[in-house]
Amino acid sequence: xxxxxxxxxxxxxxxxxxxxxxxxxxxxxxxxxxxxxxxxxxxxxxxxxxxxxxxxxxxxxxxxxxxxxxxxxxxxxxxxxxxxxxxxxxxxxxxxxxxxxxxxxxxxxxxxxxxxxxxxxxxxxxxxxxxxxxxxxxxxxxxxxxxxxxxxxxxxxxxxxxxxxxxxxxxxxxxxxxxxxxxxxxxxxxxxxxxxxxxxxxxxxxxxxxxxxxxxxxxxxxxxxxxxxxxxxxxxxxxxxxxxxxxxxxxxxxxxxxxxxxxxxxxxxxxxxxxxxxxxxxxxxxxxxxxxxxxxxxxxxxxx
Numbered sequence: 272x273x274x275x276x277x278x279x280x281x282x283x284x285x286x287x288x289x290x291x292x293x294x295x296x297x298x299x300x301x302x303x304x305x306x307x308x309x310x311x312x313x314x315x316x317x318x319x320x321x322x323x324x325x326x327x328x329x330x331x332x333x334x335x336x337x338x339x340x341x342x343x344x345x346x347x348x349x350x351x352x353x354x355x356x357x358x359x360x361x362x363x364x365x366x367x368x369x370x371x372x373x374x375x376x377x378x379x380x381x382x383x384x385x386x387x388x389x390x391x392x393x394x395x396x397x398x399x400x401x402x403x404x405x406x407x408x409x410x411x412x413x414x415x416x417x418x419x420x421x422x423x424x425x426x427x428x429x430x431x432x433x434x435x436x437x438x439x440x441x442x443x444x445x446x447x448x449x450x451x452x453x454x455x456x457x458x459x460x461x462x463x464x465x466x467x468x469x470x471x472x473x474x475x476x477x478x479x480x481x482x483x484x485x486x487x488x489x490x491x492x493x494x495x496x497x498x499x500x501x502x503x504x505x506x507x508x509x510x511x512x513x514x515x516x517x518x519x520x521x522x523x524x525x526x527x528x529x530x531x532x533x534x535x536x537x538x539x540x541x542x543x544x545x546x547x548x549x550x551x552x553x554x555x556x557x558x559x560x561x562x563x564x565x566x567x568x569x570x571x572x573x574x575x
Contacts, residue, residue: 287510290502291518297499299377299525303533304492305365306373308485313477314366317492318470321361324493325463325500332501333456341454344461350453353445354462356438358469364435370428373534377526378417379432381549384516385410386440388556394444397511403556410552417545443507443516450508459500520550 305317333341344350368376385407391397449458481489506515523546 284510284514287506287508287515288518290506290509291515292521294499294503294506295519295522296525297495297502299522299529301492301495301499302368302376302526303373303529304488304495305368306376306534308369308488310369312479312481312485312489313474314362314369315470315473315477316479317365317489318358318361318466319474320489321365321492321496322463322467322470324490325497326460326467328494328497328501329456329459329463336454336456341456342460344453344457346449346452349445349449350458350461353442353449353458354465356441356445357462358466360435360438360442361466363431363438367428367432367435371432373526373530374523375417375429376432377522378414378545379429380436380439380522381520382411382414382433383436383439384443384519386437387443387516390440390444391447391511395447395511400559403559406552406555406559409555410549413545413548413552415545416548417541446504446507447511455501455504455508458504459497463497463500517552517554517556520546523549 301321305321308317333339364376364380367379388399388403388407392399446458509515527546
């Protein structure tokens with residue numbers, strides 16, 4: 272009689288990683304659209320259009336989750352924290368991306384999964400060994416390689432991008448806690464609906480009538496945001512932040528490609544070196560988490 276490790280957790284982790292990879296691609300495309308609109312619209316107006324059309328894919332997703340009953344929440348306070356942190360992250364990030372290059376913004380956003388991994392220690396009680404802590408520090412050094420030596424310093428846009436990344440790290444942790452309590456549809460709905468209401472209220476003080484072309488782009492931002500939000504929330508339901516978070520780094524590949532094809536920006540050696548450091552850090556964190564998962568997995572007898 273032989274034994275073999277139970278692989279249910281591994282299957283769940285794989286699905287979570289796939290969801291995160293797709294979400295990252297969608298969010299990078301969304302960011303490029305926000306960048307293309309430039310500073311011509313207020314941040315609140317972009318937040319509104321990012322949120323309201325995003326309810327469309329959510330409503331299409333809702334029947335597969337049990338209908339309106341899926342929106343029930345047992346932790347309204349935690350949902351409020353997640354929605355508030357997500358909304359604040361959007362305001363900071365959308366303002367920053369309008370005044371930064373796409374690659375620089377994405378590079379700074381890479382600190383979000385590092386923040387998420389570190390925040391999972393005090394907020395989730397997860398054990399993160401010294402090797403993964405060291406990998407997080409290496410990841411932060413990769414950010415410095417990419418944006419530090421430019422000599423521009425941390426201006427308002429960069430500071431807001433960092434704030435957005437930290438708040439997104441808070442979102443990661445709260446989504447993980449909500450994953451075992453509320454349906455992912457509820458988490459997406461309360462965040463998206465709340466963002467549309469608050470963004471709509473604020474934009475009334477600085478409304479700019481969009482052209483037909485820009486209106487299409489604004490609506491597309493919302494649709495992409497809704498799809499990405501669903502897949503990202505599902506990713507954190509299926510796997511812990513320390514597993515899912517490193518795959519945020521694939522955004523740099525898309526950002527460099529879109530920056531080259533759309534915004535006529537070529538990656539520098541410095542950017543590629545920093546990205547390599549960050550990706551190596553993320554892969555090492557994933558490796559360590561996989562090893563820990565195998566060691567903790569129960570062993571069941573085979574029927575053979």
